[in-house]
Amino acid sequence: xxxxxxxxxxxxxxxxxxxxxxxxxxxxxxxxxxxxxxxxxxxxxxxxxxxxxxxxxxxxxxxxxxxxxxxxxxxxxxxxxxxxxxxxxxxxxxxxxxxxxxxxxxxxxxxxxxxxxxxxxxxxxxxxxxxxxxxxxxxxxxxxxxxxxxxxxxxxxxxxxxxxxxxxxxxxxxxxxxxxxxxxxxxxxxxxxxxxxxxxxxxxxxxxxxxxxxxxxxxxxxxxxxxxxxxxxxxxxxxxxxxxxxxxxxxxxxxxxxxxxxxxxxxxxxxxxxxxxxxxxxxxxxxxxxxxxxxxxxxxxxxxxxxxxxxxxxxxxxxxxxxxxxxxxxxxxxxxxxxxxxxxxxxxxxxxxxx
Numbered sequence: 509x510x511x512x513x514x515x516x517x518x519x520x521x522x523x524x525x526x527x528x529x530x531x532x533x534x535x536x537x538x539x540x541x542x543x544x545x546x547x548x549x550x551x552x553x554x555x556x557x558x559x560x561x562x563x564x565x566x567x568x569x570x571x572x573x574x575x576x577x578x579x580x581x582x583x584x585x586x587x588x589x590x591x592x593x594x595x596x597x598x599x600x601x602x603x604x605x606x607x608x609x610x611x612x613x614x615x616x617x618x619x620x621x622x623x624x625x626x627x628x629x630x631x632x633x634x635x636x637x638x639x640x641x642x643x644x645x646x647x648x649x650x651x652x653x654x655x656x657x658x659x660x661x662x663x664x665x666x667x668x669x670x671x672x673x674x675x676x677x678x679x680x681x682x683x684x685x686x687x688x689x690x691x692x693x694x695x696x697x698x699x700x701x702x703x704x705x706x707x708x709x710x711x712x713x714x715x716x717x718x719x720x721x722x723x724x725x726x727x728x729x730x731x732x733x734x735x736x737x738x739x740x741x742x743x744x745x746x747x748x749x750x751x752x753x754x755x756x757x758x759x760x761x762x763x764x765x766x767x768x769x770x771x772x773x774x775x776x777x778x779x780x781x782x783x784x785x786x787x788x789x790x791x792x793x794x795x796x797x798x799x800x801x802x803x804x805x806x807x808x809x810x811x812x813x814x815x816x817x818x819x820x821x822x823x824x825x826x827x828x829x830x831x832x833x834x835x836x837x838x839x840x841x842x843x844x845x846x847x848x849x850x851x852x853x854x855x856x857x858x859x860x861x862x863x
Contacts, residue, residue, distance in 0.1 A: 511555065513548045518644055519598060522591045523547075525647070529588055531569060533790050534781045535771055535797045544781065547599035554600055561779050562602045563592075564770070566763055568785035570608035573635055574628045582652055585785065590654065591647035592783060593636055605632055607766060610677060611759045626667050633660040683761040685845060686712065686722040687754055688852040690729065691741045695856070702816055705730035709820055713827040716848065717835045721764040723824065724796045731811040735788045747859030754858055760789050767793060768800065 523545045526532070534544050543549070553559040565573075572589030576582060596603055612625050634656035635643075642655040689711060693704045708726045712718050729738045740753035763782070770780045784790050798807040805821045812820075823830050834840055853859075 511552050513551055521648055522595055525588050525591050526595060531783045531785060532781050533793045550599040550601055558777050559779055562604050563781045563783050565603060565605045565608050566784040567608040567611045569783045570605045574631055577631055577635060577654055577656055587647050587649060590643055594643050594647055603636055607763055614755060626662060630660055630662050679765060680762055683765060684758040685849050686719055687757045688856060690726055691856050692852045701730045714831045715834055718824060721761050721796050725792050727808050733811055735791060738788050747857055750858045764793050
C-alpha cells in the first residue's frame with residue numbers, strides 16, 4: 509500500500525516545539541527519537557496494518573493540559589502540552605490519562621479532592637475533543653485562551669467509585685517497598701555509593717524480588733553521577749513529608765513498571781509510548797527499555813564501572829545460583845511484604861497514615 513499525506517504548515521512548528529521538549533519515550537526498534545514525530549508513520553500503520561497507538565500521560569503533562577484552560581496566564585509548558593494534543597489528533601494517537609488521575613488522588617479518601625479530580629478529567633476530555641483552531645493558535649502563542657469542546661459528561665458517581673475501588677493498584681506496594689529500601693540504604697554510613705547499589709540489588713534478590721525499573725533507578729541514583737532530584741526524601745523532613753516523598757518516588761516507579769506491562773502484555777496491533785515532563789523518569793525509562801531490548805546491562809556502562817556492571821549482570825541473570833531467595837518460597841506472601849514495609853518505614857521515619 510502506498511500513501512501520500514499532506515499537512516498544514518503549522519504542524520512543522522508544533523513538531524519542532526515538541527521535539528525540543530523530549531517528552532516522548534518509546535520502545536520502537538530502529539526508530540530514532542526524532543522519528544516518533546513523523547505523523548505519517550502512525551497514519552500509515554493504522555490504515556495499512558490496523559495498528560493503534562496510545563500515549564500514556566504522566567501527571568506533569570496531564571496537569572499542563574488541564575492548566576492550559578484553568579490558568580489565566582499560560583506557561584510555555586501549557587502551550588506545548590496542548591501542542592501534543594494537537595499532534596495526537598492529527599496522527600490519530602489516543603491519549604490515556606488514567607494513571608495520572610490515580611496519582612493525583614494518591615489514595616486519599618477526600619470527597620473534595622475527588623470532585624476536583626473528576627472535574628479536571630472532564631476538562632481534559634473537553635480539551636482533547638477540541639475541533640476548532642483555538643488549540644493551534646494557543647499552542648503557537650497567538651492567543652492566550654483555548655475553547656474546549658462544549659461538553660464531555662462523566663458519570664461522577666461511577667467514576668468516583670472506580671477511582672476508589674482498590675486500596676492499592678496492583679504492584680504498587682511492591683514498588684513502594686523497593687523505594688523505601690533505597691531510601692534506607694541511602695542513609696547507611698560507611699558504605700560507598702557503589703556498595704550501596706550492590707546492597708540494594710542483593711536485597712531485592714534475597715529478601716524480596718527483582719524489579720527492572722527498581723534496579724535501573726538504583727543504578728543511576730547510586731552511581732557517581734546521579735541525576736538531580738532523584739531522591740525526594742529528606743532526613744530533616746517530618747514523617748508525613750517523608751511519606752509524601754516516598755509516595756511520589758513510588759508513583760514514578762509504578763508508571764515505569766506499568767509501561768513495561770503495557771509493552772509485554774499488549775496485543776500485536778497495539779503500540780504505546782509514554783509522555784513525561786520528568787527528566788529523571790524519562791532517563792530511567794530509556795535505560796530500562798535498552799535493558800529489556802538487549803537482555804543485558806551493558807548500557808549501564810555509561811555511568812557505572814565495568815566490573816560493577818558485570819557483577820550486577822551475573823547476579824540478576826541467574827540469581828538463584830548465587831543466593832538463597834525468599835521469592836516463591838513458603839515464606840513469600842503479602843503479609844511478608846507488609847512486614848518488610850513496616851520495618852523499613854520505621855527505620856526511615858516514614859509515617860504512612862490512613863493505610
